[in-house]
Amino acid sequence: MGRTLPSITQAFLGEQEALARFRRALRRADQIALDDLFAAARQHLAAAAYAAHPLPFESFLLAMLLEEHKKVLRLERLLEEMRAQRPEEHA
Amino acid sequence: MHTKFELPPGSLLAPSDLPPSPCLAVIAAAHAARQEMLALAAHLARRGPLRVFDGGNRFNAYSVARHLRSLNVPHISSVLEHIRFARAFTCYQMTALLEEASALPLPTLVIDLLNTFYDESAPLEERRRLARRCAQRLRHLAHCATVVVSLRPPQPPAQDATGLQQIIEAAATKVWRQATPPISPPPRLF
Amino acid sequence: MPEHHGWLLDIYADGTHGLVLWLLGEDGQRRQFFQDFPITFYAAGERRALRALWRYVRRQRVDVDLFRAERLDLFRGQCIPVLGVRVHRPVEQPRLFQQVAAAFPYLAYFDADLPLSLRHAAAFGTFPLARCQVEADAEGHIRGIQVLDSPWDLEPARPPIRTLCLEPEENPHRRLPKYLLVRATAEGNPRTATYRLAFEPLRPLLINLRALLLRFDPDLLLTTWGDTWLLPYLLAGARRNGISLPLNRDTRRGIASRPERSYFSYGQVIYRGRQVHLFGRWHIDRRNAMLWEDYQIEGILEAARITCLPVQTAARVSPGTGVSAMQILTALRQAVLIPWHKQQVESPKSARQMFAADQGGFVYQPLVGVHYGVAQIDFVSMYPGIMVHFNISPETVSACPPKPDDLLPLEGADGSQARGLIPNTLAPLLNKRMALKQQLIHMSPWDARRKTFQARASAHKWLLVTCFGYMGYKNARFGRIEAHEAVTAYGREILLRAKETAEEMGYIVLHMYVDGLWVQKEGAKESADFQALLEAIAARTGLPIALEGIYRWIAFLPSRVEQRVPVPNRYFGVFQNGSLRVRGIEARRRDTPAFVREVQMQVLQLLAQDETHPEAAIAMAKRRLAELRRARVPLEALVLSQKLSRCVEAYHSPSPAARAAAQLQALGRKLRPGQRVEFIYMRGKPGVHAWELSHPPNPAGVDIERYTTLLLRAVANVLQPFGFDEAALRQVLLDTPCRQSLLPTMSFGKPTSLSSLFPVTQVTAGGPLG
Numbered sequence A: 001m002g003r004t005l006p007s008i009t010q011a012f013l014g015e016q017e018a019l020a021r022f023r024r025a026l027r028r029a030d031q032i033a034l035d036d037l038f039a040a041a042r043q044h045l046a047a048a049a050y051a052a053h054p055l056p057f058e059s060f061l062l063a064m065l066l067e068e069h070k071k072v073l074r075l076e077r078l079l080e081e082m083r084a085q086r087p088e089e090h091a
Numbered sequence B: 001m002h003t004k005f006e007l008p009p010g011s012l013l014a015p016s017d018l019p020p021s022p023c024l025a026v027i028a029a030a031h032a033a034r035q036e037m038l039a040l041a042a043h044l045a046r047r048g049p050l051r052v053f054d055g056g057n058r059f060n061a062y063s064v065a066r067h068l069r070s071l072n073v074p075h076i077s078s079v080l081e082h083i084r085f086a087r088a089f090t091c092y093q094m095t096a097l098l099e100e101a102s103a104l105p106l107p108t109l110v111i112d113l114l115n116t117f118y119d120e121s122a123p124l125e126e127r128r129r130l131a132r133r134c135a136q137r138l139r140h141l142a143h144c145a146t147v148v149v150s151l152r153p154p155q156p157p158a159q160d161a162t163g164l165q166q167i168i169e170a171a172a173t174k175v176w177r178q179a180t181p182p183i184s185p186p187p188r189l190f
Numbered sequence C: 001m002p003e004h005h006g007w008l009l010d011i012y013a014d015g016t017h018g019l020v021l022w023l024l025g026e027d028g029q030r031r032q033f034f035q036d037f038p039i040t041f042y043a044a045g046e047r048r049a050l051r052a053l054w055r056y057v058r059r060q061r062v063d064v065d066l067f068r069a070e071r072l073d074l075f076r077g078q079c080i081p082v083l084g085v086r087v088h089r090p091v092e093q094p095r096l097f098q099q100v101a102a103a104f105p106y107l108a109y110f111d112a113d114l115p116l117s118l119r120h121a122a123a124f125g126t127f128p129l130a131r132c133q134v135e136a137d138a139e140g141h142i143r144g145i146q147v148l149d150s151p152w153d154l155e156p157a158r159p160p161i162r163t164l165c166l167e168p169e170e171n172p173h174r175r176l177p178k179y180l181l182v183r184a185t186a187e188g189n190p191r192t193a194t195y196r197l198a199f200e201p202l203r204p205l206l207i208n209l210r211a212l213l214l215r216f217d218p219d220l221l222l223t224t225w226g227d228t229w230l231l232p233y234l235l236a237g238a239r240r241n242g243i244s245l246p247l248n249r250d251t252r253r254g255i256a257s258r259p260e261r262s263y264f265s266y267g268q269v270i271y272r273g274r275q276v277h278l279f280g281r282w283h284i285d286r287r288n289a290m291l292w293e294d295y296q297i298e299g300i301l302e303a304a305r306i307t308c309l310p311v312q313t314a315a316r317v318s319p320g321t322g323v324s325a326m327q328i329l330t331a332l333r334q335a336v337l338i339p340w341h342k343q344q345v346e347s348p349k350s351a352r353q354m355f356a357a358d359q360g361g362f363v364y365q366p367l368v369g370v371h372y373g374v375a376q377i378d379f380v381s382m383y384p385g386i387m388v389h390f391n392i393s394p395e396t397v398s399a400c401p402p403k404p405d406d407l408l409p410l411e412g413a414d415g416s417q418a419r420g421l422i423p424n425t426l427a428p429l430l431n432k433r434m435a436l437k438q439q440l441i442h443m444s445p446w447d448a449r450r451k452t453f454q455a456r457a458s459a460h461k462w463l464l465v466t467c468f469g470y471m472g473y474k475n476a477r478f479g480r481i482e483a484h485e486a487v488t489a490y491g492r493e494i495l496l497r498a499k500e501t502a503e504e505m506g507y508i509v510l511h512m513y514v515d516g517l518w519v520q521k522e523g524a525k526e527s528a529d530f531q532a533l534l535e536a537i538a539a540r541t542g543l544p545i546a547l548e549g550i551y552r553w554i555a556f557l558p559s560r561v562e563q564r565v566p567v568p569n570r571y572f573g574v575f576q577n578g579s580l581r582v583r584g585i586e587a588r589r590r591d592t593p594a595f596v597r598e599v600q601m602q603v604l605q606l607l608a609q610d611e612t613h614p615e616a617a618i619a620m621a622k623r624r625l626a627e628l629r630r631a632r633v634p635l636e637a638l639v640l641s642q643k644l645s646r647c648v649e650a651y652h653s654p655s656p657a658a659r660a661a662a663q664l665q666a667l668g669r670k671l672r673p674g675q676r677v678e679f680i681y682m683r684g685k686p687g688v689h690a691w692e693l694s695h696p697p698n699p700a701g702v703d704i705e706r707y708t709t710l711l712l713r714a715v716a717n718v719l720q721p722f723g724f725d726e727a728a729l730r731q732v733l734l735d736t737p738c739r740q741s742l743l744p745t746m747s748f749g750k751p752t753s754l755s756s757l758f759p760v761t762q763v764t765a766g767g768p769l770g
Helices: A008-018 A020-024 A028-051 A057-085 B030-047 B061-070 B076-080 B091-100 B124-141 B164-170 C047-059 C090-103 C116-124 C202-216 C226-241 C292-307 C311-316 C319-333 C351-357 C382-389 C421-442 C450-471 C481-504 C527-541 C594-609 C615-629 C656-666 C704-722 C726-734
Strands: B003-007 B024-028 B050-054 B083-087 B108-111 B147-151 B174-178 C003-014 C018-025 C030-035 C039-044 C064-073 C078-087 C108-110 C131-136 C142-147 C162-168 C179-186 C189-198 C220-223 C256-258 C261-265 C268-272 C275-277 C282-285 C369-379 C508-513 C516-520 C545-558 C566-575 C580-583 C640-643 C676-681 C688-690
Touching (some): A008 A028, A008 A057, A028 A057, B024 B124, B083 C351, C003 C116, C030 C142, C039 C047, C047 C090, C162 C226, C179 C202, C275 C282, C282 C311, C292 C450, C369 C382, C369 C481, C369 C527, C382 C450, C382 C481, C421 C450, C508 C545, C545 C580, C545 C704, C580 C594, C615 C704, C656 C688
Parallel strands (some): B024 B147, B024 B174, B108 B147
Antiparallel strands (some): C003 C131, C018 C030, C039 C078, C162 C179, C261 C268, C545 C566, C566 C580, C676 C688
16 A cells, blocks of 8 residues: 655655755865764664654664764774773873 | 635645635645645644545655644644544545544545546546545535645646546635746746 | 266356366366356445345346345444345356446445356365366266365375477567477376477468367467467467367357556556466466466466466466455355455554554664674564464454554464454465475475475465565455554564564674574574574564574675665675575666676675685686677677566656667557566667567677676675775776776775785674674
């Protein structure tokens, strides 16, 4: 019977499209960073769909934050390892 | 007798555009005036309960939620509960949907009423008969509260060769038709 | 009174005798019988209207009984008063019903347009190829009929079917073939007779074919292009030459021909060619049969047995029609009214509920990249399993989809609710599929029955795959959107429970796709290592889950457009036994030329041997590319096939397929939406050469650059997880200077050798921490 609600991917692209003016006015380097955030949000489309939130953008923001936090944790761990290897330099 | 209005391209409907007393309003526009109908649903939901029937898989609930957010509605989820929604996938189902709906004092929106009627798997005479039943039922529902029906006219150049649009419009108290877009506007930078 | 034993070949309505039945006797005789078989349809509505209908039918000159009755309306859950019209001669029913429906359009009709074979199945338990015992008088009138086996038997006795294969030696839509290849085979008889008959002149061919039909008397005419060209051509020729060609076994009947058509199904436009149906024997056109590649004749016969649709119909209809037939049969047996037009409407839900209800299956974004030691575990026939286990049927679901908390207890339906029509229909099929799969697992690879079993399993698979989508199909008589939504809701819940179980047991979940999971765990290498996981998931979801296989390695691919974005169903991998599994890439697509498919598979095979040294694969791809660029690839291998999505005239900017179709239309061939068009890419305008044009394309004009790009892309797609991209490959394979190097592993300023292009780049975004 065909779905009525747009798929989560369509909803995602819609939200991205809605920010086209915002993106256009950013500097090139910032545009690339913004695109990274959106690409990160796409890792969790299945979870956003399952959440069934009327305003899915909130789920997308959280997904961006999640990937950012994972990056922070990875960097922290890397730093810890470097410290452990050469404790005298990082004391 | 119904009056005809032109719907300016790109305009959105608000409840204030509707007559104050119960009526049957028909909007004929490209995409069955989907955006207009969804915006209207959001406005009406803010005020109280309403019914939405969908004949063309057009009820994008995300869109309604976004309209509510732009209206600064605080509890979007509870306002969305005001909308009672049902779909029809064949012209038989659309007819049954309208005939089983009781006449209640709450507004009813019917989005893309004729979509399932353009499916040629049923004979045209049968589809016309069902469209007449729908028109009759819509008038009945419009005694109690406003009913707004949207439909998508057949693709040009076919001018309603099926006569289906005429059947529905004839029952309306008010008809909006989408203004034809101006032919090739001059190029400009802004 | 004489008794006959044999297999039921065909049933159809007959003007003078009610029904005609053909029996393939155990004694080898093919016999025709007759049977009285009145059929009934019902009307419901206002009393006054029903009285008017009563008077109207009385006035028609048709032998009928009229009666009032109460019958069960499944959607209302209660019996409703109906007027029954029992028509004595089934051949008169369709016309009478048409007249009635036109005269009383506002009444609701039931059991009005059902295939005769289903009515007979409901009354006598018959099905195509059922073993029957028939008692009949000397004139062949049936006095009693008893069915001795069941469509659910795993190994039914095989009837000695005689098959006559007719195959023009080349595609007749391209040019008139020179010869007709004829092969006569009989089940249980190793001898095969073959003939080659010239089409020109036609008269001797017709005379020979006629003699063959009379002498060999086949049960099945298995043709190539028989529907769309061969049989109509032969019949027209026979008429011109004044020769009678006994294609039918029933000599009193003409040929039934059904026109070609295009229709929409699941968002796709489907084309079905003209059909030629016979009486007393079957005609199947391999080119017009549904899923012939999967089904073969055994699959078609199995589909006919379990759907109870006539063999010639079962061969040509979609699995959706098969599922519908099975449901109708259940309804007839349970005396449930079968609506002519479904008028059941969706029960209203709130806009808020739409977000959770209107969703499909759970589709995860995989962790892009190459992974080692991965197990794929799949729920066995998940959606039909859910429908049976949780008793989902139009009459059993509530208006709102279940929330995770109100999932039925895992034992499934608790018996407080009677089993619904859909679960009743599916349960025996599901059981048969499981039993057959079990047998296949334990069957030796050299067992002669293996191919037959696989073809039958394939017929089951398609019916089961379709039954879920069919539940949401608008014209499905027992479809209901709420039931469809409930199934997906259970599906998502079950997949999430499986994920949670796996994670609690220390597995990493790399991917989930509707009914399968890809999991990985340090140290888990053999099937025994995954047994505990399978058992835990089955216990927690109530549904059986099986290990599909363990991959030595598997690569999940990103989107072609955006490398950072994972795509759910695009992957390839090598199982531990060395076999490949490939999804969503060029090698699986029908619009890829055979040459490109072949090279991509060769690259994959070399990677399967040793993925750490792709040099061999690259060298091979380079050789094949050189072949292409030196025009050493046969033209047939460059042919692509694409579907027409609409009429040729309706394209604003015609696709290559539309341009090829236009070339054919210019020569008078009419092509319809849904038909596939084969063509070769050419340089200049119009850029294509339709393969079915009678003159071959000029090899010098073939658009080699376009094929080069297609090949490079296909090769790059499978080498990309190993650190290559298209631009780098173009450079390596074509030896042409490439302006920019996009390889992430290359360092700037240094000359790069091939070996420095490895090792593998790991994409970690979205991956688990650690």
